[in-house]
Amino acid sequence: GAGVSQTPSNKVTEKGKYVELRCDPISGHTALYWYRQSLGQGPEFLIYFQGTGAADDSGLPNDRFFAVRPEGSVSTLKIQRTERGDSAVYLCASSPGTNSEAFFGQGTRLTVV
Amino acid sequence: TQLLEQSPQFLSIQEGENLTVYCNSSSVFSSLQWYRQEPGEGPVLLVTVVTGGEVKKLKRLTFQFGDARKDSSLHITAAQPGDTGLYLCAGNSWGKLQFGAGTQVVVTP
Numbered sequence: 001g002a003g004v005s006q007t008p009s010n011k012v013t014e015k016g017k018y019v020e021l022r023c024d025p026i027s028g029h030t031a032l033y034w035y036r037q038s039l040g041q042g043p044e045f046l047i048y049f050q051g052t053g054a055a056d057d058s059g060l061p062n063d064r065f066f067a068v069r070p071e072g073s074v075s076t077l078k079i080q081r082t083e084r085g086d087s088a089v090y091l092c093a094s095s096p097g098t099n100s101e102a103f104f105g106q107g108t109r110l111t112v113v
Numbered sequence: 114t115q116l117l118e119q120s121p122q123f124l125s126i127q128e129g130e131n132l133t134v135y136c137n138s139s140s141v142f143s144s145l146q147w148y149r150q151e152p153g154e155g156p157v158l159l160v161t162v163v164t165g166g167e168v169k170k171l172k173r174l175t176f177q178f179g180d181a182r183k184d185s186s187l188h189i190t191a192a193q194p195g196d197t198g199l200y201l202c203a204g205n206s207w208g209k210l211q212f213g214a215g216t217q218v219v220v221t222p
Binding site for chain 2 (some may be wrong): 031045101103107
């Protein structure tokens with residue numbers, strides 16, 4: 001399909017483990033966003049890429065969270081030493097540019113047990 | 114602390130009634146967007162407003178951007194059950210898109 005694809009759709013992991021969440025943006029979109037969303041809440045900004053570089057990573061909660069976008073397309077959000085409080089839906093979005101519509105994937109539901 | 118404050122947090126109305134939800138901020142945004150999100154899905158864009166004082170209409174939905182580009186409202190006329198969802202406003206500042214906490218709207222038949 002031509003939309004934003006996130007894998008896996010669901011991930012259950014044990015506390016303390018490492019996880020990687022993948023986002024395939026729409027082809028040609030230069031901007032890519034990661035958000036975290038808890039039930040009934042709005043998406044919480046984590047990090048924003050413009051091309052390969054992180055334009056703003058001020059939303060990453062601590063140094064256990066890291067994201068990369070090495071070729072300016074696919075992005076991976078990496079979480080080390082997961083905690084139960086990391087449980088949430090992680091949303092990825094891409095956009096053709098600033099002030100443009102952001103297209104969202106369906107998210108990865110992460111559960112830390 | 115949310116940069117964008119949305120009110121009310123929850124709204125339950127009957128089919129055919131009108132409703133308004135609000136989005137307020139102390140910050141100025143280059144643009145503001147409204148999204149609707151359904152359970153298990155990502156948010157979907159409804160409208161983007163760019164100019165202070167701008168009013169946009171999308172069928173039964175009317176969006177207004179404040180003159181100072183800090184606040185916005187969404188008005189739905191004659192709500193239908195299909196309008197049920199989480200309505201989110203998002204402000205764009207230097208390319209960074211930040212969301213409010215959302216207003217959960219439930220329209221009952």
